Amino acid sequence: LSLGRFSNYRVCRLHGVYNIKRYSNTVAKQVRADIVDSVRQTVTINYMTTxxxxxxxxxxxxxxxPR
Incomplete structure (x- = not known):
């Protein structure tokens, strides 16, 4: 599963099987993530852009x- 990438944001590595529950419309642009292992847990990622x-x-x- 691949998600996009933000302009000022570097690709972060996500581990596990991901289900996107919801996100801001603007975020839908591009965010990239790599699935590595299978683990279940709810997490919130805060992306800072402009x-x-x-x-x-x-x-x-x-x-x-990374910052």
Missing amino acids: NRAWFLVLSGTFSRP
């Missing part, structure tokens, strides 16, 4: 993105 915070909710564990 003074705006976007939230992406996924099912699974994830490693925090």
